[in-house]
Every structure is written in C-alpha cells, then in structure tokens.
Amino acid sequence: MLATIISNSNSMAACDENSTKLFELAKRVARTDVTVFINGPTGTGKEVLSKLIHTHSKRAQASFVAVNCAAIPENMLEAILFGHEKGSFTGASTANKGIFRAADGGTLLLDEISEMPISLQAKLLRALQEKSVTPIGSQTSIPVDVRVIATTNRNMVEEIKCGNFREDLYYRLNVFPLSTLSLSDRRLDIIPISTVLINRHCRNKEDIPYLAPSAQDLLINYAWPGNVRELENVIQRALVLSDGKTISSHDIIIDNALYENGSEAHIQNRLEKQAISG
Structure with missing residues (x-):
C-alpha cells in the first residue's frame, strides 16, 4: 500500500513496511504533547517528519518554527532562541522576542541539536524545565508553551561521552525517540x-x-x-x-x-x- 503524507508543501511517500510504521508512529505521538527526538542520516526527511507531527497535533493551527543549530554562529544563537532587549549587545538596535516566543502555542524544531554549543545547552535545559525564557538583557522570565522536536544525524551516546552534549539535556529531549532510515x-x-x-x-x-x-x-x-x-x-x-x-x-x-x-x-x-x- 502506498502512503503519501503532505505537510506544508512537503511530501513523504512510503511503500516500505518500516517507513509506513514510522509514519503511523509519528501520527500517534503527534496526538500527545511529548518532546520528540528524531535521529537519522542527513537527507532522510527528519524535518518533513517533524512537520508531519505538527500537522497531526492539536497545535496544527499554530506556528511551526524551525531553527538549524548548526547554521547560526554561536554568538547569535542565544539571542535567536531566547530573544534580547534593545541595547543588550552591540547591534541590538531593537528588541527581538526570539523563536521560543515566536513558536508559543505551536511547535519548535531544533534541527541538528547536537551542533548546539555546550555553553548554551544549560540555558536550553532550563528553558525546557521551567517552560519559560529570559531574553538577553532582561531579568524577567517569560512563560512559553511550545512543543519541542529535536533532530540529529549523530550518535548521541558518543557525543555525550566526548563531552560535546549534556547528558541531562539529552534525556530531557529524548522522551519519544524516532529514527529515519537511509x-x-x-x-x-x-x-x-x-x-x-x-x-x-x-x-x-x-x-x-x-x-x-x-x-x-x-x-x-x-x-x-x-x-x-x-x-x-x-x-x-x-x-x-x-x-x-x-x-x-x-x-x-x-x-x-x-x-x-x-x-x-x-x-x-x-x-x-x-x-x-x-
């Protein structure tokens, strides 16, 4: 049987039994609000699978916001994630609420989470635990309601052993693991x-x-x-x-x-x- 799923102009098609099972599992977890961790080789549809989960969730009418943790310079990633106040650093001519707040009520995809600098991982862990963010230059904690999906193409056990990724953050993210196949x-x-x-x-x-x-x-x-x-x-x-x-x-x-x-x-x-x- 051919299964075709359209999600925000992205398509996934499957005839392979393992792929069909993956789609069904993704739709089941979509009905919950748990954090999802998707692991798989580059180019295997992790972002499209993330959009599928969002589309089949109760948050489908709200925003789906994605950020590639490997594509943003370390000195900018914190401000992009959590926002910043006007004048909080050189070049901050206006305030920015950040993508956590932009995704409030919806889904936030942290793509290539394994590439996030270790120095920023503690703040991300705190945001996930407290369900709030503190913009750079502010002392005020702002509540956020987001469903988080994280993806990687790396062996996370090895990343933790090498000191590249916090073990506590990994377990916070790896509530419901999914794997895409080559x-x-x-x-x-x-x-x-x-x-x-x-x-x-x-x-x-x-x-x-x-x-x-x-x-x-x-x-x-x-x-x-x-x-x-x-x-x-x-x-x-x-x-x-x-x-x-x-x-x-x-x-x-x-x-x-x-x-x-x-x-x-x-x-x-x-x-x-x-x-x-x-």
Missing part, C-alpha cells in the same frame, strides 16, 4: 518518493512525465548516499532532460562530484542530442 535501507520507497518529486517539480501539471521501467531500475539499484536530497537533485535533472512525456534511463544522471564520473559531459551530450533532434 534510502538504501528502504528501496521500496524510491519509486513512490520519485513520483512525489516529479509531481512537485514538474512545471506542467497537466502533462506530468512517466518514469520508464529502465529509469525505475536505475533509481532502485543506486546506493543513494545522499538519500532523498540526492534523489531530488536527480529527478530535477531528469525533468530538464526528458522529452516531457517519459523519463528514460538516459535522463537519469547521477552527480559525479563525489560518487561517479562524467555526469557533466553526459548532460551536455543529452542537450546536444535534443537540440539536433528538435
């Missing part, structure tokens, strides 16, 4: 996901190309070290190269940067052939 471990999902991606990226919604059996075989048999993100890139290339009716095996080009050779030449060759035949 695409190579759920090959039955590859074609359903590809179909969703084709529909998402095809400009002409009235004439969506069909995946030829030869193209399906290529997709199913590739290792997909970059998981769904890599698959999405391949599908977007295929849509550019296809004749608009069918995506053939010749339109499936794997990125040569890390794993293969010659994809740029292959793309150029395909475009030249199209120009001649056109």
